Amino acid sequence: MIGIFDSGVGGLSVLAAIRRRMPNADIVYFGDTENAPYGNKSAREIASLLSMALRRLAAAGATDIVSACNSASVSVHTVPIDLLRVGTFNVVEMVGPTVAVLAPRGKRIALLGTAATVRSNIYQDAFAARRAEVSAIPVPELAGLIEGGAPREKLLPVVRAAAEEAVSRGAEIVSLSCTHFPFAKDLFEECLREAGSAAEVFDPAEAVAEEASARFSSGGKGGLNFLVSKDSPVFAAHVERLFGGEPYTISPAGSIYWALKTP
Ligand code: DGL
Numbered sequence: 001m002i003g004i005f006d007s008g009v010g011g012l013s014v015l016a017a018i019r020r021r022m023p024n025a026d027i028v029y030f031g032d033t034e035n036a037p038y039g040n041k042s043a044r045e046i047a048s049l050l051s052m053a054l055r056r057l058a059a060a061g062a063t064d065i066v067s068a069c070n071s072a073s074v075s076v077h078t079v080p081i082d083l084l085r086v087g088t089f090n091v092v093e094m095v096g097p098t099v100a101v102l103a104p105r106g107k108r109i110a111l112l113g114t115a116a117t118v119r120s121n122i123y124q125d126a127f128a129a130r131r132a133e134v135s136a137i138p139v140p141e142l143a144g145l146i147e148g149g150a151p152r153e154k155l156l157p158v159v160r161a162a163a164e165e166a167v168s169r170g171a172e173i174v175s176l177s178c179t180h181f182p183f184a185k186d187l188f189e190e191c192l193r194e195a196g197s198a199a200e201v202f203d204p205a206e207a208v209a210e211e212a213s214a215r216f217s218s219g220g221k222g223g224l225n226f227l228v229s230k231d232s233p234v235f236a237a238h239v240e241r242l243f244g245g246e247p248y249t250i251s252p253a254g255s256i257y258w259a260l261k262t263p
Helices: 011-021 045-059 070-078 095-105 116-122 122-129 142-147 152-168 182-193 204-213 233-243 254-261
Strands: 002-006 026-033 065-066 090-093 108-112 135-138 173-176 198-204 223-230 249-252
Touching: 002 011, 011 065, 011 233, 026 045, 026 122, 026 135, 045 070, 045 116, 065 070, 065 204, 070 095, 070 116, 070 122, 070 173, 090 095, 090 173, 090 204, 095 122, 095 173, 095 204, 108 116, 108 122, 108 152, 116 122, 116 135, 135 152, 135 223, 142 152, 142 182, 152 182, 173 182, 182 198, 223 233, 233 249
Parallel strands: 002 026, 002 065, 026 223, 065 090, 108 135, 108 173, 173 198, 223 249
Antiparallel strands: none
């Protein structure tokens, strides 16, 4: 079974791309709606939330994991899964597939992410390892606004400022490297054009889904189950909009204390 996690709604865009490629795979998605957003938390806090997420997905039967959370990628890479004592997983995360697609293109890339992602330097290091450059721009408020279901007028000034910063850095590609940001992709495009830029807006979801479908088994009964750490009407609305055409369940993920007691 494939387990996907994010702080909340962001990873649903990645799930949708995986679903299109692997319609028969059994998938469980954990949205840590109680602790979202992750992007303003410390690396230590995020590592601890990652271990809780993995425990919950393991308890649900997942062995193949998609970390649909850029803010957790540095923890996925630097905290050995073995140290977390949560079992053995095959893991696909956001950074590797994104850099593999973008680095060879030889364009000027602005990468927008959470404060945690940018501070971790994981993308800067990964692009440098492929002899490519990236200009990383933190957009700290945006994931929380999207998670809370903020309307266009609340998102616009934040997206506009980020787009203008990307333009001032000469971006030819703008990578939306927080999985929440593609929910505002149209707005990014609008603001870039407004600023006189023809930059391409890149959503890494397809590259990550491609990697997951290459590495994970696509067999199963097509089960689709969502776990949330806190009830969220915004989460439920996104799920219905994206997956309303098929059967799914949304259930409480159980408390963190329960997760801690799981062997
Ligand atoms: N969607 C996640 C990411 O890709 C987390 C955003 C957040 O919770 O701050 O970074």
